[in-house]
Amino acid sequence: MSVVEASKPTRGQSFWLDVVGTVARLGLAAVWLISGGIKAADPAQTWVAVHAYRVLPEMGVEVVAAVLPWFELALGVLLVIGVGTRLVAVLSGLVLLAFMAGVTQAWARGLYIDCGCFGGGGEVEPGATQYGTELLRDAGFLLLAAWLVVRPRSLFALDARLSPEGGS
Template identity: 50%
Template structure:
C-alpha cells in the first residue's frame, strides 16, 4: 500500500491538509507580527535595512518603508489561504534574502540587530549580536514556507473554496 498509515489509523494524506493549515497560520502570524512591529516606524525600518551596509541609504529607506507592508500582505494572504503557493514562494525568497543579509553582516563583523521584529540597526556598545539563532530561526520559517510550496492546499482556506473542495 502506498499510503502511509500512522499508528492511530490516520493517513498522511488525511493529516497533511490540517498540518498545512497550522503551518500556514503559523507563518502568517510571523509575517503579521514582523510587519506590525515595523509599520509604526518606517524610518526606523529603513535604518535597520541600512545597517546591513549592502545598498545606498536612499534605497535602504525605500525597502525599509515597503517591507512592513509586504510582510503584512503575506500574513493576510496566508491567514485567509489565498494564493498560498505564491505567498509561500515570496516568503521563501524573502527569508533567503534575510538569511543572506544576516550571514553577510556576521561575516563582515558588523554588530547590528537584524531588525526582523522591529527596532534593528547598530547595537549599543557592549551588546553582542545573535546571528546564529536568527539564522536558525529564519531557516525554521523557511522550512514552513517550503512545506506550503510543496503542499499549498490546506483546510479553512479561500484557495480550497475557489477549487470547490471542502
C-alpha cells in the same frame, strides 16, 4: 494497485497532513503579520534597521524600508485567508533567503547589528548580536514555507473553494 495509488495518503492521513499545513500556513502568517506590523508602526526604526546592513544605496534603503512592512503584512493576510498559498509560500521563501543572506553577510563582515526582524534594528554593542540564533529561527520559518510549497493544502483556506483541486 499502481505505485501512484499506493503513495496517495488515506483519508485519515490526508486530514493530518492538512492539519500540519494549517499550522504551517498560520504560523508563517503570524511571522509576517507580527514583523510587518512592528515595522509599519515604526518606519523610522525600520529605516535604521535596513540601513545598518550597509548593502544598499540610500535610495534603496528608503524603498526597502517603505515597502517591506506592507509586503510582509500582505503575505501574512494572504496566508491567513489561504489564497494563493503556494505562490505566497514561494515568495516567503525568497524573502527569508534574502533575510538570511543579509544576516550572513553582516556576520561575515563583522558588523554588530540587531537584525531588526521583529522591531529594533541598527548597531549594537560587540557581542550583543545573535546571528546564529537568527539564522536558525529563519531556517525554521523557511521550513514552514517549504512545506507549503510542496503541499499547500490546508484547512479553512479559500484556496480549497477557489480551485477545483481543493488547494493542492
